[in-house]
Amino acid sequence: MQPLTLSQIRYSFINASRSESARLTPPPGFDRLDWDGLDVLGWRDPKMPLRGYLALRTTDGRLVSVLLRAPAGGARKNRAVLCELCRSVEATNDVLLWVARRAGASGRNGNTVGTLICADFACSANVRIAPPEGDMHPDPQLVVDRQIEGLIARADQFARRVSER
Numbered sequence: 265m266q267p268l269t270l271s272q273i274r275y276s277f278i279n280a281s282r283s284e285s286a287r288l289t290p291p292p293g294f295d296r297l298d299w300d301g302l303d304v305l306g307w308r309d310p311k312m313p314l315r316g317y318l319a320l321r322t323t324d325g326r327l328v329s330v331l332l333r334a335p336a337g338g339a340r341k342n343r344a345v346l347c348e349l350c351r352s353v354e355a356t357n358d359v360l361l362w363v364a365r366r367a368g369a370s371g372r373n374g375n376t377v378g379t380l381i382c383a384d385f386a387c388s389a390n391v392r393i394a395p396p397e398g399d400m401h402p403d404p405q406l407v408v409d410r411q412i413e414g415l416i417a418r419a420d421q422f423a424r425r426v427s428e429r
């Protein structure tokens with residue numbers, strides 16, 4: 265994805281108050297991120313670990329960021345389910361049920377959207393894991409390209425669900 269600045273991210277939240285977005289702590293190493301290796305930028309707040317953020321470009325080119333809440337009680341291991349963004353079967357990281365307040369009045373009335381997402385938001389790395397070359401996948405790079413497209417499309421759908429009134 266194209267490099268983003270912190271203020272671009274802060275202004276692009278669709279479901280966070282101004283003070284919530286102002287208080288966010290950027291991901292570690294934010295000024296050295298490998299943007300070419302990212303299709304979405306997700307991270308847990310280093311100071312408020314129950315908070316997560318997902319910044320993405322919608323398919324029509326808008327920058328959208330979503331504030332997420334992790335389940336209280338800490339990280340639960342859960343490898344029985346797939347992350348709904350990367351759907352990686354190769355990855356071994358934990359998946360959490362993250363909850364996003366809906367945008368606008370609906371969110372202020374308490375409506376939320378729950379989605380299973382990698383606990384560490386490693387989705388962009390996960391979709392770059394090529395399957396073993398073989399009869400099933402004669403061209404692993406083609407599979408990776410398709411996985412990247414899938415991640416971008418599902419992140420877009422997720423942003424739409426959060427925006428729905």
Ligand SMILES: [Zn+2]
Nearest residue numbers: 347350382387
């Ligand atoms: Zn994922």
